[in-house]
Amino acid sequence: MDLVIWLDVAVLLSLWQCVESTGAAKEWTYAGATGQSEWPVFFPECGGSSQSPINVDTSKIHYDASLPELRPLGYEQYGHEPFTLSNNGHTVEIPLPSWMGVAGLPWHFSAVQLHLHWGNGVGVATGSEHSIDDQRASAELHVVHYNSELYSNISEAKTQGNGLAVLAVLIEAGEETNQAYTNILNYLGRIRYAGQKVLIPAFNVGTLLPSDLSRYFRYSGSLTTPPCHESVLWTIFIEKVKISHSQLLKLETMLYISRPGSANPKPLQDNYRSTQPLNNRTVLSSFTPVSGNIYTAGEISAMVVGGLCGCVGLAVIVRFIVKTIRSMSSWDVLSSVRPHPQQRTKDTARDMALRTTSDPGTNEEANLQSKP
The missing domain is CATH 1.20.5 (Single alpha-helices involved in coiled-coils or other helix-helix interfaces)
Structure with missing residues (x-):
């Protein structure tokens, strides 16, 4: 009897492991049957209370004077090794060497990779994941790091509450071409389909960031894609980076979710997650906003x-x-000081009378006329 019970338990454990492994390997998308609304079904942590991205309400943030300016480490010391640019079916991604990092965070964080999120070529400002006062940007860059001071690798760190740090850069469309982003966008034509990779010349990753790294928002959240581990310390820079409209359109229209050879390839668009509830979290700022507006x-x-x-x-x-x-x-x-006309007439008559009585010739003539 005990043997039967043990066999039943073993079968149940096997079935549970199969379910777990199937869920872990489950493919996901941004829309459709395996889209965002279904993520918590297959990846329970996606339904957590500290999810990302969020909308930053500047009227409710808290200024923290202790937040320092961030400083990239080794971003420009890229050597001569090329980068690998790939289309993974969800985004474009570049793995980064671990000797790159960032200073100004609570621990030392080493670089892992960078990737982008964007819209669909219809709306100009629809592709960023984070928003500020309900205003999205056109796209968003994420530079992912792991806590190399406490953990030995990304696999170990990504499930820990203090394991990851992501720098978020909001991107908007402008008139001028951004030469830094040409290092990525000019090679998209070689990775149009999912699974494709291409070697590109190494470049200074720091040029992808805004010039002002001292003004930012800070909060604790999660990965914005499954499995949505709540292990990310987010930094959202206030200063936006501009790329040209043609550069943005290239990002929004050139790539496919489908693999090579697909008869009807699906475009890789709208690869951003909807904003999640803030719940009881606090958003800090390294600066004091003016009247709550950015x-x-x-x-x-x-x-x-x-x-x-x-x-x-x-x-x-x-x-x-x-x-x-x-x-x-x-x-x-x-x-008020100008003389009255009538007064001026009287004065004139008086002056003439005075002049007449004072004229000697006139007096003599009068005296002669008075004699008989």
């Missing part, structure tokens, strides 16, 4: 120009009013 450089320039124009216009109006008041005041003063 503005781009262009918006700030427009506000400055508008303010200057307003000041000039106000100055012109004030000058006109002052000039008018002065003109009216001068006229009133002149009117």
Whole structure:
């Protein structure tokens, strides 16, 4: 009897292991039957309470003066070894050497890889994963690192609460070509299908980041793709990076989810996860936002120009009013001191009378006329 029970237990354990292994190997997509809404079914951690990405509400963030400026380590010391650019069916990815890292985090984190998220070529600002005050950007770059101070490799670190750190760069479309991103985008034509790889010349990874690495948001979250481990310390830079509209369109339309030889290849688009509830988490900032709003450089320039124009216009109006008041005041003063016409006539008659009585020639003539 005991043998039968043990056999039943062994069968159940085997079945459970099969289910677990099947779930671990389950393919996923961003939409459809295995899309985002179904991720928690196959990957339970995707339904956790500390998921990413999030919308950053700048009216609710907390300023932390202790957050330092981040400093890439070894990003520019790429040597002569080429990078490998690949299409994994979900994104484009470049593995990074572990001697690259980032300073300014609680532990030492070594680089693992970088990848991108984007939209579908229809909406200009629809492809980023994170949003700020409900405003998405056109695309988003992630540079992934693991905690090499506490863990020996990425496999060990990715399941730990303090195991990963990801730098998030919001990307928007502009007029000028971004030469740093040509190092990636110019090679997309060689990896159009899932599973394809190409060697590309090494470049300074730091040029993909914004110039200001001191202003950012910080929060604890998860991987934005299955298995959604809640092990990521996120850094979202405020300054956006611009690429040209043609560069963005190339990213949004050139790649496929399907493998080579597919009769009807599906485009690799909209590979971003919807924002997740913040729940009880706190979002920190390394700076103090102005009135709770985050503005781009262009918006700030427009506000400055508008303010200057307003000041000039106000100055012109004030000058006109002052000039008018002065003109009216001068006229009133002149009117008050100007002699009255009638008074001027009396004064003239009096002056003539005085001149007549004081003229000697006139007096003699009068005296002669008075004699008989």
